[in-house]
Amino acid sequence: MAIGLAAVRTRSLFALVMLSGGFSLISAALFVTLDAVDVAFTEAAVGAGISTVLMLGTLALTSRYERPPAHRPWLPLFVVTVTGAALIYGTLDMPNFGDANAPAMQHVMPEYLAREPHEIGVPNIVTAILASYRGYDTLGETAVVFTAGIGVVALLATLARRRRRRDGEEEES
Amino acid sequence: MRHHLILRVITKILAGTIMLFAFYVQFHGDYSPGGGFQAGVILAVAFILYGLVFSVETVQQVMPPWLVHRAMALGLLLYAGTGVFSLLTGYNFLDYTALAPHHPEHGQELGILLVEGGVGITVTAVMLSIYYAFVGRTPVIGDEEW
Numbered sequence: 001m002a003i004g005l006a007a008v009r010t011r012s013l014f015a016l017v018m019l020s021g022g023f024s025l026i027s028a029a030l031f032v033t034l035d036a037v038d039v040a041f042t043e044a045a046v047g048a049g050i051s052t053v054l055m056l057g058t059l060a061l062t063s064r065y066e067r068p069p070a071h072r073p074w075l076p077l078f079v080v081t082v083t084g085a086a087l088i089y090g091t092l093d094m095p096n097f098g099d100a101n102a103p104a105m106q107h108v109m110p111e112y113l114a115r116e117p118h119e120i121g122v123p124n125i126v127t128a129i130l131a132s133y134r135g136y137d138t139l140g141e142t143a144v145v146f147t148a149g150i151g152v153v154a155l156l157a158t159l160a161r162r163r164r165r166r167d168g169e170e171e172e173s
Numbered sequence: 174m175r176h177h178l179i180l181r182v183i184t185k186i187l188a189g190t191i192m193l194f195a196f197y198v199q200f201h202g203d204y205s206p207g208g209g210f211q212a213g214v215i216l217a218v219a220f221i222l223y224g225l226v227f228s229v230e231t232v233q234q235v236m237p238p239w240l241v242h243r244a245m246a247l248g249l250l251l252y253a254g255t256g257v258f259s260l261l262t263g264y265n266f267l268d269y270t271a272l273a274p275h276h277p278e279h280g281q282e283l284g285i286l287l288v289e290g291g292v293g294i295t296v297t298a299v300m301l302s303i304y305y306a307f308v309g310r311t312p313v314i315g316d317e318e319w
Contacts, residue, residue, distance in 0.1 A: 050221075149298065
């Protein structure tokens with residue numbers, strides 16, 4: 001909470017990147033307390049590690065301070081407040097933490113838990129679900145990551161190469 | 174960062190350790206938290222850390238951009254190829270029983286290993302190529318500016 005407020009207040013983008021990295025680390029700790037160790041691992045590695053470095057790399061390309069806003073913040077503030085209130089209202093219907101009758105625990109989860117040990121026999125059931133039962137989804141996720149990489153390479157890497165080629169031609173002529 | 178002696182020494186010690194940990198996360202994913210996604214990111218971090226402290230050129234000698242770009246596709250192909258293999262041998266797409274028809278559990282384990290390997294390769298390569306794309310554009314900010 002305090003980190004979020006500080007991140008909104010600050011104008012220094014460097015401090016902002018560091019704060020968001022710290023925020024990711026804290027939410028990773030939160031996931032650990034919720035017993036979602038795999039998610040926490042991902043959050044710590046991606047959120048706190050890689051994205052901080054990539055943001056710093058972007059920062060090196062742009063300016064290091066945010067411009068003062070050109071317009072009044074009231075309309076965005078209103079939208080954010082209403083959306084936040086709607087989301088909090090939505091959580092009122094959610095089952096209690098650790099409730100065995102929660103919908104997420106009812107649907108396919110008991111079946112996976114019962115079938116996994118003799119069908120796959122991998123102790124970490126998250127891995128089994130991710131790679132085997134939900135193999136299609138994971139293939140899709142990998143394809144998404146791949147597409148993102150291709151997009152960045154197509155946008156940025158060719159630009160650098162073109163500029164280098166142009167510089168080379170100028171040197172020759 | 175030529176004059177940051179401590180950073181350089183620590184990085185040299187840590188880079189290898191981080192890679193080792195990445196492989197541990199990758200191959201021990203069956204037993205403990207973690208898997209291809211996390212391991213890929215951690216492995217990429219090792220290279221990026223090295224690139225930050227030394228220079229991008231030094232990293233690109235080890236991991237040239239053309240290799241990274243091909244590895245991106247290779248990982249996805251490994252994943253989809255596992256599926257196509259099971260398809261060709263008469264099972265459903267991504268049904269790992271095809272890899273060891275007489276021991277379905279071994280097939281599952283092998284399939285998960287292959288698939289997670291594909292995920293790991295793709296994630297490492299994508300992270301590295303994004304890093305290369307960002308860093309390769311402008312001269313790095315001088316030390317005194319930080």
